[in-house]
Amino acid sequence: MTLAPETTDLKIELQLESGWFTVCELARLLPGRGVAALLPDGRQAALFRDRSGKLYAIDNRDPFGGAAVLSRGLTGTHQGRPFVASPLLKQRFDLETGVCLDDESVRVATYEVRAA
Amino acid sequence: MTATPEATEATPTIVLVGHGMVGQRFLEALAARGMTATHRVVVLCEEPRPAYDRVALTSYFSGKTPEDLSMTDMEFIDTHGIELYVGDPAVSVDREAKKVTARSGEVFEYDTLVLATGSYPFVPPVPNKDATGCFVYRTIEDLLAIEEYAKTKATTGAVVGGGLLGLEAAGALKGLGVEAHIVEFAPRLMPVQVDDGGGAALLRTIEDMGLSVHTGVGTQEIVVDAEGAVTGMKLSDGSELATDMVVFSAGVRPRDQLARDCGLTVGERGGITVDEQCRTVADPHVFAIGECALASDGRVYGLVAPGYEQAETAAATIAEDEAEFTGADLSTKLKLLGVDVASFGDAHGTAEDCLDVVYSDSRAGLYKKLVIGRDGTLLGGILVGDAEAYGTLKAFTGSVPPVSPESLVLPAGAGAPAQLGPSALPDEAIICSCNNVTKGTIRGAVTDHQCTTVPEVKKCTKAGTTCGSCVKVLGQLVTAELEASGVEVDKGLCGCFAQTREELYEIVLALRINTYQDLLDRYGRDGAKGGDGCEICKPAVASIIASLAPTIGASGYVLEGEQASLQDSNDHFLANLQKNGSYSVVPRIPGGEITPEGLIVIGEIARDFGLYTKITGGQRIDMFGARVEQLPLIWTRLVDAGFESGHAYGKSLRTVKSCVGQTWCRYGVQDSVRMAIDLELRYRGLRSPHKLKSAVSGCARECAEAQSKDFGVIATSAGWNLYVGGNGGATPRHADLLAQDLSDAELVKLIDRFLMFYIRTADRLERTSTWLERIPGGLDHVRDVVVEDSLGICEELESLMAAHVAHYADEWATTINDPEKLARFVSFVNAPDTPDPVVGFVPERDQIKPDLPLLTIGHRPLEGSAQR
Numbered sequence A: 001m002t003l004a005p006e007t008t009d010l011k012i013e014l015q016l017e018s019g020w021f022t023v024c025e026l027a028r029l030l031p032g033r034g035v036a037a038l039l040p041d042g043r044q045a046a047l048f049r050d051r052s053g054k055l056y057a058i059d060n061r062d063p064f065g066g067a068a069v070l071s072r073g074l075t076g077t078h079q080g081r082p083f084v085a086s087p088l089l090k091q092r093f094d095l096e097t098g099v100c101l102d103d104e105s106v107r108v109a110t111y112e113v114r115a116a
Numbered sequence B: 001m002t003a004t005p006e007a008t009e010a011t012p013t014i015v016l017v018g019h020g021m022v023g024q025r026f027l028e029a030l031a032a033r034g035m036t037a038t039h040r041v042v043v044l045c046e047e048p049r050p051a052y053d054r055v056a057l058t059s060y061f062s063g064k065t066p067e068d069l070s071m072t073d074m075e076f077i078d079t080h081g082i083e084l085y086v087g088d089p090a091v092s093v094d095r096e097a098k099k100v101t102a103r104s105g106e107v108f109e110y111d112t113l114v115l116a117t118g119s120y121p122f123v124p125p126v127p128n129k130d131a132t133g134c135f136v137y138r139t140i141e142d143l144l145a146i147e148e149y150a151k152t153k154a155t156t157g158a159v160v161g162g163g164l165l166g167l168e169a170a171g172a173l174k175g176l177g178v179e180a181h182i183v184e185f186a187p188r189l190m191p192v193q194v195d196d197g198g199g200a201a202l203l204r205t206i207e208d209m210g211l212s213v214h215t216g217v218g219t220q221e222i223v224v225d226a227e228g229a230v231t232g233m234k235l236s237d238g239s240e241l242a243t244d245m246v247v248f249s250a251g252v253r254p255r256d257q258l259a260r261d262c263g264l265t266v267g268e269r270g271g272i273t274v275d276e277q278c279r280t281v282a283d284p285h286v287f288a289i290g291e292c293a294l295a296s297d298g299r300v301y302g303l304v305a306p307g308y309e310q311a312e313t314a315a316a317t318i319a320e321d322e323a324e325f326t327g328a329d330l331s332t333k334l335k336l337l338g339v340d341v342a343s344f345g346d347a348h349g350t351a352e353d354c355l356d357v358v359y360s361d362s363r364a365g366l367y368k369k370l371v372i373g374r375d376g377t378l379l380g381g382i383l384v385g386d387a388e389a390y391g392t393l394k395a396f397t398g399s400v401p402p403v404s405p406e407s408l409v410l411p412a413g414a415g416a417p418a419q420l421g422p423s424a425l426p427d428e429a430i431i432c433s434c435n436n437v438t439k440g441t442i443r444g445a446v447t448d449h450q451c452t453t454v455p456e457v458k459k460c461t462k463a464g465t466t467c468g469s470c471v472k473v474l475g476q477l478v479t480a481e482l483e484a485s486g487v488e489v490d491k492g493l494c495g496c497f498a499q500t501r502e503e504l505y506e507i508v509l510a511l512r513i514n515t516y517q518d519l520l521d522r523y524g525r526d527g528a529k530g531g532d533g534c535e536i537c538k539p540a541v542a543s544i545i546a547s548l549a550p551t552i553g554a555s556g557y558v559l560e561g562e563q564a565s566l567q568d569s570n571d572h573f574l575a576n577l578q579k580n581g582s583y584s585v586v587p588r589i590p591g592g593e594i595t596p597e598g599l600i601v602i603g604e605i606a607r608d609f610g611l612y613t614k615i616t617g618g619q620r621i622d623m624f625g626a627r628v629e630q631l632p633l634i635w636t637r638l639v640d641a642g643f644e645s646g647h648a649y650g651k652s653l654r655t656v657k658s659c660v661g662q663t664w665c666r667y668g669v670q671d672s673v674r675m676a677i678d679l680e681l682r683y684r685g686l687r688s689p690h691k692l693k694s695a696v697s698g699c700a701r702e703c704a705e706a707q708s709k710d711f712g713v714i715a716t717s718a719g720w721n722l723y724v725g726g727n728g729g730a731t732p733r734h735a736d737l738l739a740q741d742l743s744d745a746e747l748v749k750l751i752d753r754f755l756m757f758y759i760r761t762a763d764r765l766e767r768t769s770t771w772l773e774r775i776p777g778g779l780d781h782v783r784d785v786v787v788e789d790s791l792g793i794c795e796e797l798e799s800l801m802a803a804h805v806a807h808y809a810d811e812w813a814t815t816i817n818d819p820e821k822l823a824r825f826v827s828f829v830n831a832p833d834t835p836d837p838v839v840g841f842v843p844e845r846d847q848i849k850p851d852l853p854l855l856t857i858g859h860r861p862l863e864g865s866a867q868r
């Protein structure tokens, strides 16, 4: 066992209908900054990693602005909930549930994600 | 288990026909009264999906999905045991037997029947009105069909009808990349809401948006080709308009067929006749609500707010409570972004003896009219071009405003306009007319329900949740109420830090803290320590660290280590994000001076990468439409040609504009170009609380507009005058003279001190103009500090600036030489060579523009989100 997973060659994987889908090396994900992944069916996922190393994945498309840019937003925590703020018009999305914190009628899809 | 009562004879049944906006509100009202626990509730829904937000329909084109528009929470339906039959309309009613038959053949017995069937779009009976390429604009299905056709078969489209919906539909067509025409029979647009003057101002604005308007003409015939597809329209003036598609938006008619067929009374022009309790006059067991109802005041309401009131009234009546609906207000605000149009109250001045107060400036597309009663009561009005005051004015309707009506319509600058704040409103004033919420209720949400933010108040009162036009006033009321109730308004930067930006700056500088995590873990609020921070404090602290980098021992490169994770998304990619996910590229062009070779290089790069090219308002060139993976390639070529970052993305120095000055101009008294270049190169890359702009003019004629800049310099025969705190933008401010007749060296020294003092003491996103107005003592205090050195800090300010200047390095040059940083410039981490397919472009005026349907319409940015 090692306490520094960054130094191992762990991969980030997303749970899709077809099974676990490998995206990239864990080391590509800077804490607090996202990356976008292209899924086999053409959808896009935004992946994030927080300071404690926890991983999150939500749909990459900003439902308000329409562009696929959520992976480029700033992350943070609001009342204990991890979120990303869209770089377009700044709406925040809960990284665990996909619900928009500024307009709860809107939510984006979430994915199960792991490092393996 | 759900609360579904057993369908025994003892359980009375309510059948609702139509699950639209009003139907859904009726169900919520029933549930709120506990009626769903004691009644069986059956809903017949004709559309293939349960109730959705029809008012926000057009926002589908700006990216909202049908799921986003849904108003139906399936959990609500389940927990209240409501039987919802989607896609199964009622086809007949037998009032004698009290039975409704659905299309599926299912028969439902009712004790109470509620009709909420809404309206259908009226299509004028012109030849070929059903041809391929003809559409209406009412349901999500209509929009899907329009989108499909516009994208595959049409380059031109015509909307029949220039009312509220017609304009929305035309905006939608334009957003889909179709050349859009509006054909309106009346002599002006929005004939119901605005008068002739308002129509003229509106016309100008709509035409400026690129829509073609044809008023005073009717549609006579739709012209079709051999396959029966639309090719044009014959108009009543004999002309023909070529068009590939037609959208009818010529008004709506109540859907009362079901009611007619079962013998209920309907009005002459349609609508199911109901009494003040929304009960049909013909049958006490049947109610009608929403757009299908002819209310007791003889009107059919085509807006959602009156429908909601009717839903509440019907639910209350069925629950044997007292309620009545006797009429409602027809205020409207157009949702097209970029066109401010609002009308409220008695907009056309139909009351006896009323007076108009009108302000009109057709050149600026402005028209404002207030209708005032003899006793000074505000009765209504029309606002075109500037509907800022809509929320407040609407709320004052029916009372005598505390200031004169003239001052309410005059624009800023033309005589002192009165600031009529919502604090002057009476408690009964309706703030949110969509949901009928008064000022008193909103205040109560703050005082009795402990709401402290606008989203909380929205949730608690429903105010601001429908059309959104009242949110601004809502925000003002919440702040005023919090302050009045002595709640110490938290001055902390955000939820993570209780300190102000200025206090954090002092902590960082004094303790030489050079990482965000360190600052958060030591000085963050209790719940925030050890956490991930937020989108407000991360860039603010990143800016402080960058401003002080050499002094506190941090890297001056904003993408180094932890700093990369703190930057706003624009700084993270060293470029400005555009609406479709592409980026713009702005190389620095100091003082606006550029060689022909430099211009050619920019031209070649823009041509090779297919970028949209524009001269900016800051005397330089912006290239738009670069994909994220193209940024390093573009910048490699720019850096090779000697260009560097223009920091158009950063909260940092933007441009120092110049006039040609003494060298060429016969009036010039100093070399303004050289000074502008010197200043731009000195302060380039300096991170600050907000962006910084400057300009240098060669004489008092001021061709460089220096007095509108954060620091502006104007030549005198004896040297330079320094002006500070100027601002263009949303709230323009003329700069104040700080010092006169300075030598080159004195000028630079004073600007060094001024900027560093501003960086030290300003709030986040506070321009120098607002900072000067806010800080105690204002300009005099600043002059004392930076000219007289009253605090004894000038040496420190100067040395901080000297360190910045000495350590400056171009961040794009650094980036393109760092393979690890470059790896981030991809659309997809797992497919670095695949460009983001969402980033698309369409041609316009020989260049490109983003291809994202309808970004100009529909939603409102969050408060303060324009701040970049």
Ligand code: SRM
Pocket (backbone or CB within 6 Å): B576, B577, B578, B584, B586, B614, B615, B616, B617, B618, B619, B620, B621, B622, B648, B654, B655, B691, B693, B708, B726, B727, B728, B729, B730, B731, B767, B866, B867, B868
């Ligand atoms: C490109 C340009 C318009 C143009 O085509 O000419 C522009 C474009 C933007 N301006 Fe501007 N401004 C541009 C000159 C101006 C000017 C004119 C000037 O600088 O002389 C002003 C008024 C002067 C002033 O700032 O006082 C101006 C006042 C604003 C404001 C309002 C600032 C204020 O204090 O009220 C904003 C919003 C903000 O910063 O919060 C803004 C924000 C923006 C943003 C960054 C909006 C955004 O967040 O996306 C635009 C970025 C476009 C992009 O994607 O690249 N822009 N903007 C100009 C770039 C100048 C340059 O070379 O850097």
Ligand SMILES: Cc1cc2nc3c(=O)[nH]c(=O)nc-3n(C[C@H](O)[C@H](O)[C@H](O)COP(=O)(O)OP(=O)(O)OC[C@H]3O[C@@H](n4cnc5c(N)ncnc54)[C@H](O)[C@@H]3O)c2cc1C
Pocket (backbone or CB within 6 Å): B017, B018, B019, B020, B021, B022, B023, B044, B045, B046, B047, B054, B055, B056, B057, B058, B088, B089, B090, B091, B116, B117, B118, B119, B137, B138, B139, B165, B168, B255, B258, B289, B290, B291, B292, B301, B302, B303, B304, B305, B307, B335, B467
């Ligand atoms: C593009 C657009 C923009 C608008 N903007 C605004 C605005 O800004 N402000 C505003 O106040 N209003 C606006 N409106 C009007 C607003 O949408 C309506 O006032 C509101 O939807 C009326 O609600 P309703 O429930 O009465 O009718 P609807 O929402 O039309 O619902 C009626 C439902 O009943 C169904 N139905 C009909 N017959 C049957 C049957 N026999 N059996 C079962 N179901 C049946 C229909 O399919 C429909 O789903 C707008 C409308 C549109 C189309």
Ligand code: SF4
Pocket (backbone or CB within 6 Å): B659, B660, B661, B662, B665, B666, B667, B668, B669, B672, B697, B698, B699, B700, B701, B702, B703, B704
């Ligand atoms: S400001 Fe004076 S020197 Fe500069 S161009 Fe204008 S007139 Fe000439």
Ligand code: FES
Pocket (backbone or CB within 6 Å): B431, B432, B433, B434, B435, B463, B464, B465, B466, B467, B468, B469, B470, B471
């Ligand atoms: S007035 Fe429409 S939401 Fe408040």
